[in-house]
Amino acid sequence: MGTLGACRQEVGTPGQTEETPFVGESAGESTSITDLIANLKDSRNKEIIVVAHRGDWRNAPENSLQAIENCITMGVDMVEIDIRETKDGQLILMHDETVDRTTTGTGKVADLTWAYLQTLYLRDGIGHKTPHQIPTLKEALQLCKGNILVNLDKSYPIFDKCFNVIEETGTQEQVVIKGAIPYDRVKEEFGPYLDKVFFMPIIRLHEPHAKDIVDTYLDSLQPVAFEFTVPQDTLKMIEYFDDIRARGSSVWVNALWPRHNGGHDDEKAAMDPTVYDWFLDNHIDMIQTDRPKLLLEYLRDKNRHK
Amino acid sequence: MEKYLKCTFLLATLVMGSVLYGQADINPKENRAAMILEQLKNPSGDYILAVSHRGDWRHAPENSLPAIQRCIDLGVDIVEIDVRLTKDGHLVAMHDKTLDRTTDGKGKVRELTLDEIRAFRLKNACGVRGSRIPVPTLEEIMELTKDRIMVNLDKVEGETVREAYEILKKTGTVKQAIFKGRETVQAMRKKYGDLMDSIIYMPILIDNTKNPAQFVQDYNADLSPLAYEVTFDSEDSENFKQISKLREEGIFVLNIALWDDLVAGHTDEMSLLEGPDASWGWLVERGANGIMTDRPEELLIYLKQKGLRNP
Numbered sequence: 001m002g003t004l005g006a007c008r009q010e011v012g013t014p015g016q017t018e019e020t021p022f023v024g025e026s027a028g029e030s031t032s033i034t035d036l037i038a039n040l041k042d043s044r045n046k047e048i049i050v051v052a053h054r055g056d057w058r059n060a061p062e063n064s065l066q067a068i069e070n071c072i073t074m075g076v077d078m079v080e081i082d083i084r085e086t087k088d089g090q091l092i093l094m095h096d097e098t099v100d101r102t103t104t105g106t107g108k109v110a111d112l113t114w115a116y117l118q119t120l121y122l123r124d125g126i127g128h129k130t131p132h133q134i135p136t137l138k139e140a141l142q143l144c145k146g147n148i149l150v151n152l153d154k155s156y157p158i159f160d161k162c163f164n165v166i167e168e169t170g171t172q173e174q175v176v177i178k179g180a181i182p183y184d185r186v187k188e189e190f191g192p193y194l195d196k197v198f199f200m201p202i203i204r205l206h207e208p209h210a211k212d213i214v215d216t217y218l219d220s221l222q223p224v225a226f227e228f229t230v231p232q233d234t235l236k237m238i239e240y241f242d243d244i245r246a247r248g249s250s251v252w253v254n255a256l257w258p259r260h261n262g263g264h265d266d267e268k269a270a271m272d273p274t275v276y277d278w279f280l281d282n283h284i285d286m287i288q289t290d291r292p293k294l295l296l297e298y299l300r301d302k303n304r305h306k
Numbered sequence: 307m308e309k310y311l312k313c314t315f316l317l318a319t320l321v322m323g324s325v326l327y328g329q330a331d332i333n334p335k336e337n338r339a340a341m342i343l344e345q346l347k348n349p350s351g352d353y354i355l356a357v358s359h360r361g362d363w364r365h366a367p368e369n370s371l372p373a374i375q376r377c378i379d380l381g382v383d384i385v386e387i388d389v390r391l392t393k394d395g396h397l398v399a400m401h402d403k404t405l406d407r408t409t410d411g412k413g414k415v416r417e418l419t420l421d422e423i424r425a426f427r428l429k430n431a432c433g434v435r436g437s438r439i440p441v442p443t444l445e446e447i448m449e450l451t452k453d454r455i456m457v458n459l460d461k462v463e464g465e466t467v468r469e470a471y472e473i474l475k476k477t478g479t480v481k482q483a484i485f486k487g488r489e490t491v492q493a494m495r496k497k498y499g500d501l502m503d504s505i506i507y508m509p510i511l512i513d514n515t516k517n518p519a520q521f522v523q524d525y526n527a528d529l530s531p532l533a534y535e536v537t538f539d540s541e542d543s544e545n546f547k548q549i550s551k552l553r554e555e556g557i558f559v560l561n562i563a564l565w566d567d568l569v570a571g572h573t574d575e576m577s578l579l580e581g582p583d584a585s586w587g588w589l590v591e592r593g594a595n596g597i598m599t600d601r602p603e604e605l606l607i608y609l610k611q612k613g614l615r616n617p
Contacts, residue, residue: 055346057432058364101433124600125431126360126368127407181610258437266429267437268364289429 031306033146036077038147038174040198040224043250048304050295051078051151051288053256054095058290061122063093063100064132068143075306076292078149078176083137090114090138097292104129105191121163137162141169147273151176156190163193178202178227183216191290194221200252202227220249225250225286233262233278241283251277252286255295266291271297280304323569339482341617342383346484346506346532346596350556354614356382357458357603358472359564360401367428368408369399371442371450375409379454380601384484385451387446391466393415397444397473398421401461405464410435430580434522444470448477458484462559467498471505471539471593480504486535488512491576508560511545513567518544522552533558533596537568546570549593561594568604 011276032093033304036214052147055067056074063081071079082095085108099112105120122132139154143151152246155162166175177193179186179200190199201217203210205228217223226249229239241251255276264278267290276298279287289295299305334496336379345353349552361373362380377385386403393416405411405418411426420443444459451457455548462470462485474480486508487494509525511518525531538546538560552559562568562575563585576585586597588602599605609615 041546054616062432095432126363126401126600131579168331222534257434258438259436267366267439270372 001293012232021255029273031075031077033148033174036149039077040176040250043225043248045284045285046304047285047306048280048299049077049149049250049252049286050292050299050305051080051252051286052076052292053080053254053288053290055079055081055186056292057125061124061130061132061189063120064130064137065135065143066132068140071292072143072147074292075296076148078151078208078286079144080151080288081140082153083155083158084109085161086114087116088113089161090117091161092117092139092157093135093137094108101127103134128295137165138169140166141171141175144174145169145171149176150172151178153178155170159193163265166197176200176224177299180204182213183220186221198224200225200227202229204229204233206231210237214244217245218249222247223249224229225252227252227254227286229259230261231259233264235262238282245283245285250286251284252288253284254288255279256288256290265296269294269298311522315508318373322530325345327395333568336441343384343506345617346456346558347384349556349595350577350617352614352616354590354609355560356381356602356609357384357386357598358382358558358594358602359386359598359600361385361387361396362602367437367439368446369401370428371440371441374447374450377602379427380452380468380602381606382455384458384596386460386598388461389466389470390415390461391418391469392423394535395469397466397469398423398441399444399447400441405441406606408442428517441503445472445477448479448483450475451500452479452482455562456484458486460486463486467501467505471501474600481506484533486510488515490521491528493530507531508533508535510537511537511548512537513543513545518548519551522548526555526557531557531558535560535562536600538563538570539567540570543570546592553593553595558595559593560598561589561597562598564598564600574599574605577601577604577608587612 039045039049052071054062055064057067059070060066060195068079081093083091084094085091094109096102098108099120102118102123117134118136120128123136124130152162152175155177159177166172175200186199200223203226207272214226224302226244228251230253244251255266257264264275267273270291273294276295287295296305309363321432345355358377360368361370362376363373365376374385380455381455385397385399390400391397392496398415398420402408402416405426409426409428421442426441428441429435459470467485474483484506501570504574507529507530512520515521534552534557536545536549549559563572563574566573569589572585572588586605589597597605
C-alpha cells in the first residue's frame, strides 16, 4: 500500500490547481474508485481523504444530488449524507427531523409520505426554493457508485433497510457507517454487517476511557478508521494518533466546528488555510470539512492529495 | 480556483492602481468606490457591474462582515445588505425580522437591544451553529467597505433612511451607499423631504408597481435617479419595456438574477443548467448594466471572459 501512496504523489504535481481557471472542473487527476477504496484501507500512506459534509452545500442544496455531483467533480474522496425513513418506508436524504428548513414543505419526515415529499423542492443556503428535489438513498448511491465513497449518517438505526439499497446498487465497498458505541455493542447490534461495509467508531477524546475503547477496537475489529472528537488541542490522546495509524486504522477528525478540533476549524481556515497544518502535524489522514474546495487546494499544494 | 481569482484580481488591482497613480494625488483605494459610482452615473457597454446579494453567503454567513470582505476580495462592485433597527436604535445587518433563521438566538430585531443581539452568533448556510461571527452593525459595515466597494441598503426605505443616513455621514460614506425602494417618488418625498436629495436612491420596478412608465417619469422629473432596479416576470411586462427607455436616457439598469419571476427565468441557476449566455448574457443583451447575483465568483469570471469588465 505504501507503493500506492508514493505513486499518487508522483502523479499529483503541485502546479495543478493554478492551471484550472473554471468553476466546476476538477482540479486534480481523476481517481478511480479502486484507488479511493485502496486509500481508505491504507492508514499509512500520505494521501489525505477529504470528506464533504452534506455534499457541496455552498453551491447546491445540502444533501442534494447536485451537491454530491459537485463533490465528484471537485475530486472529493467521500461525501457525507444523512438518511431518514419516510412514513411509508422510503429512504431519503434529509438532515433534520423535519423538512421545514431545507424544503418548501413542512412536517416530520417520519410523518410524511414519499408521494408528498416528491412534490417539494429543496431550498438553498439562504432559504430560497431551487429546482432541486429530495433524492432517495437509491438515487444518491447510484450517483456515488464508482465515483466517490459515501458516509451514511443517521443510518445506523435503519441499517437493515439501507443495506438492501446498498446491495441493490452494488455499493458495499464504498459505504462507511459510524457510531459512538463500544465494540461489544456494535458486534451485537451490527455484527452481520461488520465485514460487509466499513464501520468506524466515533471516540470522544476527552472521555476517561477513550484509550481503552480504541485499544479494544484495534485488537478486535481493526476498523478502517476512527473518528475522534477533539474538544481541546492539548489532549494527550492526540499523541496516540501516529500509533493508531501504524497499527492499521486511519484517523478521522472533523474540521467543521471548533469543538471537533480544538479550534482548528474550517471557519478559521477560510481566513488562513495554514490552520489546516494542525491536522497534518498531528497525523490526521481523514478530514471532514464544510470547505472541500479550500481544503483540496491546501492539500494539493502540499502534495497530500491528488 | 480561489488562488486563480486572487491572482487575477491582484493583477487587476495593480493595473488599475498604476493607471490611477498617473493622476496626481489620488489614492487608488479611494478610487475603487469612486470608479464604481462613476459607472453608475455613466453606464458603459464594456463594464457590467456585479452586485452580490447579502454578501457572498456561500462563503460566509449572509450579511456578515466576512461575507462582505469576500466580495471585496473577489472584486464585486456593490454588496447588497439588509438593515434593521434594534430596540435601542442601532442599525444591524439582518435579513429576516427575527434572528431565528440566521443566528443561534431567537426573537425580533426590534424587540432586542444591540448588546443582546451581539451575544448571538451567525449560523452558516447549512444551519450549523458554532461560528464566531456576530451580527454586524451598519457602522462596522461602512467602515469595512469604505473606499473599497459600494453598498446597497435593503429594508431601509420604509422607516430607517434617516438613521442610516446618520451612520453614512458619521463614517463619511454617503457617496458609497445606494438606498432603494418600491414606493413612488411622491410617497418618498412626503416621508423624507429634502433628505432624498442627499442620498443615492434607486427606485425599484417590481411586479406590483402601478403604471411603471408614470413611476419612472415622476422619479426622473423630481430626483433624476442614477439607477433603477428593474424586475420582470415576462418580456411582455410593462416593467421590461422600461429597460430600453431607461437605457436610451443613459440611466443605469440593475437586474436581479436571483429568482425566476424577477428576470423571466434568466437566473443564476439557469446559468448553471444552460450556460451563462442563456441567463446573464441574455440580460446584458437586453440592457442590464448591472446584475445582482447569488454567484458572484462565477458571474465575474463570465463577465471577464466576455470583455465586460473593462472600466
